[in-house]
Amino acid sequence: MGFLDNYPKLSGVGAEVDAFLRRKHPGFFAADSVRPYLELKPRKVIHDGVWGTFDFTWRELAILDTPLVQRLRDIHQIGLAYQVYPSARHSRLEHTLGVLVMASRIFDALMAKHRSQVRDSVKVVFGTSTDEEVGLRIEQLKQELRIAAMLHDVGHSLHSHASERVFGKLQVLKEAAEELSDFAGKGKGAGEVVSFCVALAPCLREWMQRAEAKLHKDGTRGVYDGPVDMENIALLIVGRSKHPFLQFLGDIISSDIDADKLDYLLRDSTSAGLPLRYDVDMYLYSVQLDLDQMKDGEGALEKLYGHTGATGAERRPADGGSEYPYYEAYRLCLPKRAMHVLEQIVICKMMLFSYVYHHPKVRAAEGLLERMLGSLVELLKNSNKNEWEILEWFLEATDADLRLLSRDAAMGTIQETAYRIVNRLLPREIIRLSASEAVGPQKALLAAFLGKIRDKAKGPGFVKTWETAMGEELRKRPGFEGLSWENALAKAGIWVDVPKAPKFEDTQKVVSRSNSGRDMASGMFPVHAWQQGYTSYRWYVRVYAYSQFGVAAKECAKATMKRLSGIESDDFYKGVERVRF
């Protein structure tokens, strides 16, 4: 793994991913593989329902043809949202290709505007001087960017984020994510660990070498066929680059205004049937580079650029102008005149969270799936499967596995839960809590109660305390006697759902300061007003239960919440309970 020598956990996942791919798909990744059989065309065209018709290069097509990326066809981009929005059945593959297209378009837009800065950066980074060499290096960077876009989501498993929340709890991935965060100098999750490791897997490099040997050389004019740097591709996936002057490439893949967002906002809303739009033409017309300071107080970037061997990257010491040491970096940003695009992006995102991602039925389906996958992991552990074997299950799984589990009678309660999800026999909300539900002294108690639930360090423990109390209460009732509190909850389909708050764009960070001065976004962009409205009225902690146990579950939830929160008022509970039962 070379530049990961000091990151044993990350290297460990990398070695595992490489071994798994070789073992699972020998026709593609084993050392003696004879694929690809036929000569490769230098380019092909692919049609997309959102972005139209685009060219893909032989290298991208070779990666696209592997089971790694093909698997994404069978993973829905927005999990189980199709249970509410029937047409929201688009796949991770469509999104992946869309991100590639948008990343490429952003790159082209930047080149049209900042050709000389990019050329000067390339000269420093690669130590090249002739025009031809510089041109080739720019083509190389574009190709690396496009491959990074293609690989950025290969770490996803069945139903996207719901499964990531489960396999992300595997110790091997948690430790690797810690190391990746140290390595990149910013927080990274389990899915990114897998995508990062795939990009670095030697078997993928070998696959591309074999593909290159099969490239049909006629018609390669205009198609880049020089080398690519897989380490840079891996860095781009986690929003970094080998050199601070090329940081804008990492920003295109992972930042507040990245290609990923441009694609998912439009694709998710279009597929769901929601008429949400932002001005993509204005975005591409306006997007620009700013030379900015990237602070490095703890030396994370110094270490990173040490690993990548970034020549000419100077870590400047803290001085009168900066409290911390820093690197100068080219960053992706939008100018003041494109503020309305940023507003549109934030509104689209809020609407998607409100209508789709946090829809009560979508949360019910995904919560049930998470619990089912958690039980599956326990079952695998009890069958003496180690964490690597469990990770392999997730690396191979697609949405089709849910349906298979729903038919497998040997799986017991896992099968029952899968059957419920597949057939949309979902729990209902019985209690819905948000900050706007209380006034007076109750408001303070509710704020404290919700604060305990949402405390990242202690919240899961507190949620468990509440769930345990509900389970104990339930055991006293007919039909639940003799069950453990966990089994009583499982039978009634009860859990407390605490969705993660949507993270809104950092307007301070993405708006250019070059012409408009510091903090110009403040005061002119009412995102915080919208956010306050959203969070007060559309973001809930919910308690779910199956319909047939709704009345008993609601009584248990209210009685236990009274004890834990200190809120006594009956009017308050009338306000927060859902009345369908």
Add this chain to the structure above:
Amino acid sequence: MNSSTADQVTANDISLGEFVTLLVLQFDRQQVPMPFQNEEKWHRLFYAFKTEWDKPGRPAFLNKLRFDWDGRYPKAMELSECLHTLHLNGFLSVGNPTYDTLSLDQDVRQNADKVRPEVGDAQLEEFLKYSTQKASGLFR
């Protein structure tokens, strides 16, 4: 260190959420303005806490608080989430016209004694006082 009961927080076991809750209650009492729209000052304050390794009563969670180095200042995502959480829970509000500063919700202020995490550690109390002084200089 004092002996503490199970419900009391100490420098060793206090969470970021509890610490920020205590801070905002104290800031409100001392009339320290709390920036909202631009979080930079909060992050700089907490990064300073993180680097003050030998300060008595310094909460242990600071050792593990991760700062992202990806822009013009160190940014702890957990701290951002925590500030938002207090906002989402109705603990804090931003009723002023420009959304520049946070203020404690009126109902919360009147019932502060009911919602304040109980501190069972004299050194942590000292650190809270020190934090308020430091923030007072930085936030104004």
